[in-house]
Amino acid sequence: MLSACGGRPEGVLEPVALTAAGTSQVDMAVATTRMRSDNRAVLFTGERGQALDFANIVVSIPPASARKVGDVQWPKKLPGNPATDFVTVKADDMTLPEAKAWFNNRIKKTPGRQALVFIHGFNNRFDDAVYRYAQIVHDSGAPVVPILFTWPSRGSLLDYGYDRESTNYSRDALEKLLTALAKDPNVDEVSVLAHSMGNWVTLEALRQMAIRNGRVLPKIKNVMLASPDVDVDVFRSQMADIGSKGPQITLFVSQDDRALAASRRIWGNVERLGQIDPSKEPYLTELERDKITVIDLTKLHTDDKLNHGKFAASPQVVQAIGARLAEGQAITDSNVGLGDRIIAASTGAAATVGAAAGLVVAAPVALVDPNTRKNFNGNVEALGDQVSDTATATGDAIQSTTQVGR
Numbered sequence: 001m002l003s004a005c006g007g008r009p010e011g012v013l014e015p016v017a018l019t020a021a022g023t024s025q026v027d028m029a030v031a032t033t034r035m036r037s038d039n040r041a042v043l044f045t046g047e048r049g050q051a052l053d054f055a056n057i058v059v060s061i062p063p064a065s066a067r068k069v070g071d072v073q074w075p076k077k078l079p080g081n082p083a084t085d086f087v088t089v090k091a092d093d094m095t096l097p098e099a100k101a102w103f104n105n106r107i108k109k110t111p112g113r114q115a116l117v118f119i120h121g122f123n124n125r126f127d128d129a130v131y132r133y134a135q136i137v138h139d140s141g142a143p144v145v146p147i148l149f150t151w152p153s154r155g156s157l158l159d160y161g162y163d164r165e166s167t168n169y170s171r172d173a174l175e176k177l178l179t180a181l182a183k184d185p186n187v188d189e190v191s192v193l194a195h196s197m198g199n200w201v202t203l204e205a206l207r208q209m210a211i212r213n214g215r216v217l218p219k220i221k222n223v224m225l226a227s228p229d230v231d232v233d234v235f236r237s238q239m240a241d242i243g244s245k246g247p248q249i250t251l252f253v254s255q256d257d258r259a260l261a262a263s264r265r266i267w268g269n270v271e272r273l274g275q276i277d278p279s280k281e282p283y284l285t286e287l288e289r290d291k292i293t294v295i296d297l298t299k300l301h302t303d304d305k306l307n308h309g310k311f312a313a314s315p316q317v318v319q320a321i322g323a324r325l326a327e328g329q330a331i332t333d334s335n336v337g338l339g340d341r342i343i344a345a346s347t348g349a350a351a352t353v354g355a356a357a358g359l360v361v362a363a364p365v366a367l368v369d370p371n372t373r374k375n376f377n378g379n380v381e382a383l384g385d386q387v388s389d390t391a392t393a394t395g396d397a398i399q400s401t402t403q404v405g406r
Contacts, residue, residue, distance in 0.1 A: 008074050011041035012127050013057070013088045020083035022063030026134040028146040029094070029102055030055040031177050033170040034126060035152070043091055044126040046154035048166060052173045054099040058090035059134035070302065070318065072135045086131050104186050106145045113188040114325065115181050116144035119174070121196025121308075122163050122229065122259075125155035136193070140322025144191070147181075149174055151201060160266065167201035174205040175212075182217035191222040191325055192247075196259070196308065199228035199273070207241045215245040224321065226252040227274040227308050229263050232283075235273050239290055250293045252310070252317070253278060254300075259308035 032053050034044035043055060060082045067073055067084075075085040094102060107113050118136065120129040129150045137146045151170035153163045181190045194202040206223065210216050228235075228251070239246075253274050260272040276283050278294040287294055297310045297317065310317065 008127075009076070009078050010127075011039070011078055012075060012080065012086075013043050013091045013130070014041035014078070015089055015091055016079045016082070016087045018079065018082050018087070020060075020063070020081070022065070023082050024061045024138055025058055025089065026061065026137045026146065027056070027058045027090075027106075028130075028133065028137070028148055029099060030057055030130070030148045030150060031099070031173070032126075032148075032150045033152055033166075033173050034150060040091075042126065044150070046125065046152055046156075046159075048152045048169055052096075052176065054094040054096065056090065056092045056094050056099075056102055057088060057130055059131060060087045060089050061134065061138045062086070069139050070135070072131045074131070086134065088130075103145065103147075104184070107184070107186045110145050111143050113186060114144045114191060115147055115187055115189075116142060116191045116193060116325065117147045117149055117178065117181070119149050119151070119192070119194040119198035119202050120153070121194075121198045121227070122153060122160065123155055123157055124150075124153045126150060128155060129153075136318055139318045140325070141319065142322035142325040144325060147177075149177060151198070163197060164200070167197055168204070171201050171204040171208065174201055175208045178205060178220060179209060179217065182219040187219060189222075190220045191224070192220065193224045193226065193321075194228070195226045196274075197229045199225050199230050203228075203230065203235070203238045203242075206246070207238045210242045210246065215243060216247055218245075220247050222250070222325070223247045224250045224252070225273070227254065227257055227260065227310075228272070229260060230273040231267060232271045232273050232276060236286070248293070249290075250295065251278075251287070252295050252297060254297045254307055254310055256298055256307045258306045 032044055032055070033049055034053070035047040035049040036053065037043055037045045043057075044053070061067070062073055062082065062084055073085050075081065075087065080087040103115075107115065116137070118129075118133045120132065124132075129148060133146065133148045137144070149170075151174075152166040153159075178190065178192070181187055192202060202223070202225070206216050206220075223246075230238075251273070253276055255275055255277055257272075257275050260275040264270065264272050264275065278284060278287055278296055295317075300310055300317070302310050
């Protein structure tokens with residue numbers, strides 16, 4: 001874990017002039033409470049700045065034939081090769097007026113006039129956050145104006161306490177950013193995607209907004225909380241302040257999240273929101289009462305060894321998010337839930353007894369999504385005894401394979 005970032009060269013934000021056929025570009029705005037760096041190839045440090053600052057960064061993504069969806073290909077040496085690596089092609093400072101002009105020019109040309117704000121998690125250098133968000137925007141295919149809100153993280157596992165205090169330091173700035181977007185007459189909708197510790201600053205900003213205005217501003221319609229490193233008891237309090245008129249909230253959890261297991265020990269062995277089992281009480285009743293959609297990714301396998309970034313590392317999940325945002329709808333406000341999207345992408349949605357049995361025995365995601373659950377249960381019941389027989393046989397095969405593995 002300590003050496004996870006050791007192979008990444010520092011200075012990847014130095015723009016390169018090289019080009020390659022088949023590449024794609026992600027053009028994003030950055031709003032940050034980080035301190036500026038004297039090194040133009042780094043741009044921002046992990047220390048705290050005195051005010052909200054802005055930048056415009058364009059990242060080049062390698063051709064589809066040279067990468068796996070969900071991965072960030074860091075260059076092994078500088079300058080990176082755009083044919084195989086993520087590389088920066090533009091990294092410009094912006095003043096507040098320049099940031100407003102950039103945003104309004106982009107939002108007017110975007111179908112649905114939707115902005116997507118991403119807030120990263122613990123242990124993220126500035127370039128970590130930039131490249132990960134570029135990957136999410138590209139792989140999701142969502143037609144949005146991407147805005148990265150990045151708070152001061154030192155990018156070190158040994159600075160957990162500093163990072164946590166940095167989220168508190170940044171909550172006013174995030175509230176101001178979300179308020180400005182929600183009050184912009186050119187904007188129709190604002191969606192928010194937060195990961196890990198970034199969920200804390202996100203929920204605090206929304207809580208403050210609700211207290212200040214009587215509710216979360218109505219243009220903020222979708223809030224996606226991925227692997228939230230948030231105390232469940234504190235979350236209940238935050239939700240009470242956000243109130244019933246808040247945005248549609250989608251929660252991504254995984255009981256095998258090793259990073260949150262460590263965080264739980266740090267914070268007095270109190271359950272972390274991103275690691276709960278939503279099928280058990282009191283969570284089942286509370287989540288249904290608050291109309292929170294839950295996507296349980298426990299059974300979904302990715303290359304993430306800590307099981308903490310499944311939402312971004314899984315092609316099925318990130319593309320499902322993009323598909324729903326592209327429709328300009330809340331995550332579950334139609335007869336097809338986000339869970340249906342994930343299952344369809346993961347299994348090919350073959351209309352056969354075998355495919356249905358596979359979902360019963362070893363579904364890639366266990367879902368508490370009202371529409372998906374309704375459709376899924378209905379399909380299973382219709383298959384009757386055939387599904388039961390096939391599922392039993394599949395279960396025996398899995399058990400035998402497990403015993404051999406042991």
